[in-house]
Amino acid sequence: MASIPMEHGLVLAGILFALGLIGVFMRRNIIFILMSIEIMLNATGVAFVVGGSRWLQPDGQIMFIFILAMAAAEVAVGLALVLQFYHRFKTLDADVASKMKG
Amino acid sequence: MNTVFYISAAVAIISTIMVITRLNTVHALLYLIVSLLSVALIFFVLGAPFVAALEVVIYAGAIMVLFVFVIMMLNLGAETVEQERQWLTPEIWAGPLFLTLILVAELIYIFTRNGLRLCGVCIIEPKKVGIVLFGSYLLGVELASILLLVALIGAYHLGKHFKPAESRKGGS
Amino acid sequence: MLKLLWLIPALPLASFLRLVFIGPKLSRSGIALSGVGSVGLSTLVAILIGINFISSPPPGYVYTQTLWTWIHIGKFIQGISLYLDALSLVMILVITVVSFLIHLYSVRFMIDEEGYSRFFAYMNLFVGSMLTLVLADNLLLLYLGWEGVGLCSYLLIGFWYKNAANGNAARKAFIVTRIGDTALAVGIFLIFNNLGTLQIQELMKSASQNWPVGSSLAFASAALILGGALGKSAQLPLQTWLPDAMAGPTPVSALIHAATMVTAGVYLIARTNVLFAMAPVVQSAVALIGTITLLIAGFSALTQLDIKRVLAYSTISQIGYMFLALGVGAWSAAIFHFMTHAFFKALLFLGAGVVIKSLNDEHNMLKMGGLRKQIPLTFWTFLIGATSLSAIPLVTAGFYSKDLILLDTWLSEKGSPWLWTAGLAGAFITSLYTFRMVFYTFFGKEKSQVRLRPSIVMTIPLVVLAIFSLASGFLELPQSLGNVKIFSHFTEEALPALSALPIKTSTKLIIQIIAELVPLSGVFIAYLFFLRRVDYPERIISTQLGSLLKRFWYAGWGFDWLYHNFIVKPFVWIASINRDDFIDLFYLGMAWLNLVFYRTLSRTQIGLVRWYAMGIGIGAIITIAIVAFS
Numbered sequence: 034m035a036s037i038p039m040e041h042g043l044v045l046a047g048i049l050f051a052l053g054l055i056g057v058f059m060r061r062n063i064i065f066i067l068m069s070i071e072i073m074l075n076a077t078g079v080a081f082v083v084g085g086s087r088w089l090q091p092d093g094q095i096m097f098i099f100i101l102a103m104a105a106a107e108v109a110v111g112l113a114l115v116l117q118f119y120h121r122f123k124t125l126d127a128d129v130a131s132k133m134k135g
Numbered sequence: 136m137n138t139v140f141y142i143s144a145a146v147a148i149i150s151t152i153m154v155i156t157r158l159n160t161v162h163a164l165l166y167l168i169v170s171l172l173s174v175a176l177i178f179f180v181l182g183a184p185f186v187a188a189l190e191v192v193i194y195a196g197a198i199m200v201l202f203v204f205v206i207m208m209l210n211l212g213a214e215t216v217e218q219e220r221q222w223l224t225p226e227i228w229a230g231p232l233f234l235t236l237i238l239v240a241e242l243i244y245i246f247t248r249n250g251l252r253l254c255g256v257c258i259i260e261p262k263k264v265g266i267v268l269f270g271s272y273l274l275g276v277e278l279a280s281i282l283l284l285v286a287l288i289g290a291y292h293l294g295k296h297f298k299p300a301e302s303r304k305g306g307s
Numbered sequence: 308m309l310k311l312l313w314l315i316p317a318l319p320l321a322s323f324l325r326l327v328f329i330g331p332k333l334s335r336s337g338i339a340l341s342g343v344g345s346v347g348l349s350t351l352v353a354i355l356i357g358i359n360f361i362s363s364p365p366p367g368y369v370y371t372q373t374l375w376t377w378i379h380i381g382k383f384i385q386g387i388s389l390y391l392d393a394l395s396l397v398m399i400l401v402i403t404v405v406s407f408l409i410h411l412y413s414v415r416f417m418i419d420e421e422g423y424s425r426f427f428a429y430m431n432l433f434v435g436s437m438l439t440l441v442l443a444d445n446l447l448l449l450y451l452g453w454e455g456v457g458l459c460s461y462l463l464i465g466f467w468y469k470n471a472a473n474g475n476a477a478r479k480a481f482i483v484t485r486i487g488d489t490a491l492a493v494g495i496f497l498i499f500n501n502l503g504t505l506q507i508q509e510l511m512k513s514a515s516q517n518w519p520v521g522s523s524l525a526f527a528s529a530a531l532i533l534g535g536a537l538g539k540s541a542q543l544p545l546q547t548w549l550p551d552a553m554a555g556p557t558p559v560s561a562l563i564h565a566a567t568m569v570t571a572g573v574y575l576i577a578r579t580n581v582l583f584a585m586a587p588v589v590q591s592a593v594a595l596i597g598t599i600t601l602l603i604a605g606f607s608a609l610t611q612l613d614i615k616r617v618l619a620y621s622t623i624s625q626i627g628y629m630f631l632a633l634g635v636g637a638w639s640a641a642i643f644h645f646m647t648h649a650f651f652k653a654l655l656f657l658g659a660g661v662v663i664k665s666l667n668d669e670h671n672m673l674k675m676g677g678l679r680k681q682i683p684l685t686f687w688t689f690l691i692g693a694t695s696l697s698a699i700p701l702v703t704a705g706f707y708s709k710d711l712i713l714l715d716t717w718l719s720e721k722g723s724p725w726l727w728t729a730g731l732a733g734a735f736i737t738s739l740y741t742f743r744m745v746f747y748t749f750f751g752k753e754k755s756q757v758r759l760r761p762s763i764v765m766t767i768p769l770v771v772l773a774i775f776s777l778a779s780g781f782l783e784l785p786q787s788l789g790n791v792k793i794f795s796h797f798t799e800e801a802l803p804a805l806s807a808l809p810i811k812t813s814t815k816l817i818i819q820i821i822a823e824l825v826p827l828s829g830v831f832i833a834y835l836f837f838l839r840r841v842d843y844p845e846r847i848i849s850t851q852l853g854s855l856l857k858r859f860w861y862a863g864w865g866f867d868w869l870y871h872n873f874i875v876k877p878f879v880w881i882a883s884i885n886r887d888d889f890i891d892l893f894y895l896g897m898a899w900l901n902l903v904f905y906r907t908l909s910r911t912q913i914g915l916v917r918w919y920a921m922g923i924g925i926g927a928i929i930t931i932a933i934v935a936f937s
Binding site: 230231234235237238241242244245 | 925931932
């Protein structure tokens, strides 16, 4: 297979993670925030797989499987909450839910 | 094979940038699916075909589909697109961009500090993954299944439509 | 028998505790039994110990009893130790006997008060503290007793606390004596720092070995101890509190401010006599202060109208005599005068209490008169006390003690004829104001009617004290009149003898005769001015110089005005400037700073999720930076 320096893979993971982070900071729509979180989770998965491949062990892949399971659970619950949010506030603006200020 | 890696890496990055800058939710989702597919290709190149398949099947196939269903249920109209346009001004971009650039710079510095090492010289088969998964990581598997069960119950409970507050007495 | 020494202070203190805890539940007689009985038992024990001590004295005429170790910190070891020698034996006998008689008197005198148990509790605490003071073996225990009597003085002067003026008088007494107490405390620190011990006999021995005579350390410690004594004994310049302390009940004035507490200073100086011998300047200062005070107080007593204030100034004056005796080295004479003074001054105060009570709380002497026919027993005992105070020759105890002081002032190495003259003048004034008081109160026209007569419980102490005022003088007769030296032989086991200059017998005789005639002339002039020709004093007062002097002497030579304007007012002014306490600013500042941080931080809680995510991001960046670049 390809012989790619691990650092390049990690840099790719870092860039993807950073892009997800920008999305979280920047977007006001809750759906977009959730999507950005998915991007970040995916990026960490890339990092794990790259690491596992470097050491020629399946542990990286196993870690990715767990991350996947966790992401699925989180999306399920998160989207249910988004539905509740929309039902209550009639908008998807994250800034509306700011009653915990002060 | 190396070029495949770099090309799909570029595609992933570009499509991710597109995800976070779209105004329409569905467009962004589609770009996200593209990003996930290219990441799956990267996994394949690195000698991890099992997770490549998983990425496509579960991540792009289930999670993103769930997103699409929910967005369709929310029934957002054209005014949301307009709202997004108002929200996405360059001033909003500046701060997060600056912070994440710093973060990326730090990460790259850390990663490339000690020289480069090679990876991806052989394929790790699903069989090997399975043996280790249900061998050493059996406890993790069980925990993950419990987590999924919990998420299932939680999503069901949270997704219920409650009646409006005025016609209910006390907590749920 | 001597082993029971600790009972003497312990019994009144136990009674105090009992009265504090269950006093309000007891009946009047129960309270009285506890209060008077405890002091009575102490008296009994003291008399038995005294008989034992005199008949079979312990080695060196000294008996110490250590009860337990009080403080033990490194080299600072102080015990609760009692020290009995001739001096403290005289003190405890006088204190217990006089206290017992006054307690007996108060059973009836204070019967109408609602604070009956409180009164006896305080009085018992006072007696316990005073006995601790005189029996103390080390300066720390002495200071404990010292503070205890100061506290009780405050509590008892302000006994009728509902009247704000009494509280002011009590505070004044406490604060002025506090100045003395602080000097004494500093003196104790100095002594411990330099001599390493507070045990009185040890420190005197150590001081005489290690400090040269007249050295600055000896001067400082003696001067500081003198400062403490001045406060408690109401001598110049700390004498302003005693006249105002008459706001308390009469038994309090009799016990504390005539017989016992005010003599604590005299006891202290007598106890630490070696230190004073080593600082001759300070000892001369003692004599000088005593002399000036006795004259000042005498003049002031001449103009007072309140019967108790006359007696208060008289106390200040007589203690001046004791200080004079201490200052010229006549230690035994000072203690002798203390003993006789305790008897006749307590008698005078108790008699004044009867007069006041019988005239329905009338203090002003001008409103009294001719009482000798209405309360004859009180009159005769009061007269005996007055003659003793005036030192009427040959029959009264006061004569023998005052004569001894005057004689010793002339004879002593440290004395001088000037001091003797001043003492003589003081004797003249004493008899003048004393008999002015007697004539105003008991002779002349009757201006008020007696409301009630004293009961027997009140008259027995008067009679007993009257007997003592006459008889106790016979313990010490001068050479020309019988040469009885019982008292001085006894006390010289504990105190140094007078170092006297040789003198011709004829000179001594002349001095004594003059000393005998002067009080008699005082009585005669008092008779003339205040009974026969009452217009003479009025004419003197109406002259310009006369009225000026009268007002000046009435106000206690202006000391109150001086202290009020030069000490109290500036202090109050500074306190009012510092109303917003600048030290508090530091603490308020800390609280304000915290509030500022709080407000700033709470402004970062804006409730927006993205904002919080940014915070996490920034934190992550910083943490990674620390990890990466360290």
